[in-house]
Every structure is written in structure tokens, then in C-alpha cells.
Amino acid sequence: MEKAERDKLIAALSAIPDPEIPVITISDLGVLRDVKFTKEGVEVIITPTYSGCPAMKQIADDIASLLKQAGIAQYKVNMVYDPPWTTDWLSDAAKEKLRVYGIAPPEHSSVDKRTLIGKDKIIACPRCGSEKTKMISQFGSTACKALFQCSDCHEPFDHFKCL
């Protein structure tokens, strides 16, 4: 495969939206780890955000159908666990997209260590920006999110947990 063709394919794979949060791509999210071109064909390597993330099957299917449409018959989608996924792989641009979408983005993982020793952290409301918010539940609508509520605008919101 020519280099221009490879680059085009990588760009197309990177642009696949996350099935759960369609405003960010699997590349923004850090789920897409690598694309390898070998004699046996194309190998796409992905990693789950959480080990039980039910979106992984959908992501693998989306990758497979994109590759098929691009006329690639020989491909493999492999899932790896190591290095374990971290929210530090989210770019600043991706975090901003999350905030606009109504999900409070994760801080740097070192910040979240505070909560593990029982200290509260400040998460700004993605709607009104207030820092007067409280955690309702450590576990939210999906494994990767916690549920918060803003004490000023009273809206509940999801916070992308740091991992």
C-alpha cells in the first residue's frame, strides 16, 4: 500500500466516532492505539477504557466495516490491555469537546489520587461553570463516568472519571 493511501486510511480510522459519546473520536479518546501494515494485511490495535466497556464490540465492528468499505480484505482488530488506558491520553481539544457536550472532562490523573484517599475534588459544572458542585455517585451512566450535581444551576451532569 502506498504511503498516501496508508495515511488516508489512518485518518479515516481516527475519525470513527465513539459510539457512546459521538462528539469525540476513538483517536481523541485514546482507544485507537496503533495501525500496522504487515504482509498479512492491516492490524488495528485498540484498548478499552474500562475492561468491561460494552462499546468495544461496536468500535471493533465500526473499524471492520470501514476497512471492508476501503477494499481491505485482510485485517485484524486486536484488543490490548497494556499499557492500561488513562484519561491523560485525552487531548485538551477532546476535553473541550466533552465539556461543550455537557460532560465535565477529567482532570490529570494525578489530581484524582486525592479522591482515592477520601478528599473531595472540585469539578466545574459544564453548563454554568460554577465550582459549587457535589458528587452524587462515584458510578454514573457508564463505567467511565461519575454523577455530579451543580449547586448553582441545579443541573445534574456526568463527569468523566480520571483513570
Next chain:
Amino acid sequence: MKQGTLFKYLLRLGDTALINTQRLSEWTGHGPFLEEDLALTNIALDNLGRANALLNYAGTVEGKGRTEDDLAFHRDERDFYNILLVELPNGDYANTLTKQFLLSAYEEILYRKLSTSADPVLAGIAKKSVKELTYHVRHTSSWLKRFGNGTDESRAKAQTSLNELWRYTGELFEQNDVDAELIQKNIATELHTIKSEWEKVVLEAITECGLEVPSNAFMQRGSREGKHTEHLGFMLAEMQFLPRAYPDAKW
């Protein structure tokens, strides 16, 4: 390596995660309030992800072409090596959360040790799991605190649960020739070392919550040889029914 040693070890870890998932899932839609319902479902999902990874790897190690689904749905009770604790019925909410606390405190330490295993696949799964288990310990220990420092009723329920569950904790640290061989190869970890760490975390939490450490010395065992309580058979009958009755069924 003796044939099947790593396979057996992976089944022990994978089956524990799988059976715990099945039990926790019984709470789905029955949690005391919505957020707790979600929390338990999320913890179950983490366990399911881990079970999937471990049983998938077990199938690869065995080399007979069995998938994670084959291992989950087409083995009988005596071929399961999950620890007894996870197959016990859920009981009330205090019982479920106390059990999950005892278990996740153990697993957090176990998987932290396994993340430096000489087996790179097992180490990868372990590294992933530790991150999730940290949240499980945090969530379940916060509930133990609420039960212990709550009302007389909540404290009594947590204490009764502790007393009932305690006899199933001895088994967590039992080693057999599978462990011996894998420890020598730096694949598995010494469970005696884990025991003192676990006791430190658990005893401290129990005391902090105003609860009493159970004094019963008798410890139930058997799962290392595939011997289970009467509860596992019923669970498997429910869990395995569909793929056994309709072997061609696809999602």
C-alpha cells in the same frame, strides 16, 4: 511447565470474576436507590470485563480452541474454581456490600502483585484491573462505614454479615501445587504475603466502623479442588441455560 497449571490458575481468577458478576447482576433493577443500582451494575461490568479477558486467555493457554464463552457456559460445577465467597447468595444489602468489601480489598492487593507477573498477558490484565478495583474498594468501604456508624439496625446487619462471611475468607489465601509452581516462575504471587496486607486493611476498616472482628476460627474450604456450596449449581443452571438449550443462538 506442567500441562494445565497456568490454565487452572487463570480459571480460578476468571471464574471468581464471572460468578461475582452473575451474583451482582441479580441486583440490577433492585438496588435501594438508582445510584446504587448503577454502582453495583458498574462493578459487575468491571468484573465481567475481567472474566472475559482471563477466560479468553485461559482458552488460548489451554490450546484446545475453547473460547471464553465455551468456558463460561459449557463447564459443570466441579470444573469451576471460583472462591466460595462469590457464589453465596446476596442476602440483604449490608451482606452484599460487606462481601464486596472483603473481596475487593483482597483483589486490589492480589492484582497489584500480579501486575508485575512474569506472564505479560496476565500482567496486562492485572494492571487494567487494579485501576478499577481501587474504585471498588473505595465504594464498598464507604458503605461499611455507613452501616457501622449508622443506626443500630444497620450496624447489626453489617455485623451479622461479617460473622457469616468470615469463614469463607480463609480460602482466599490457600495455596496448592498450582501456586507453588507458578510462584517459582514469578507468574503467580505468594498469598501468605497478601494475607497480612489484607488483614491490615480489613481489620482497620472493621474497627474504624465500630464493628467487631469475628472470632470464629473455622474456615470453609474446597474451591481449589472444585468443591462448592450447594448454591453454585443453581446459579449455573440459570446462567448456562440459554447457550445450552440453544447452542446456535447468536447475539
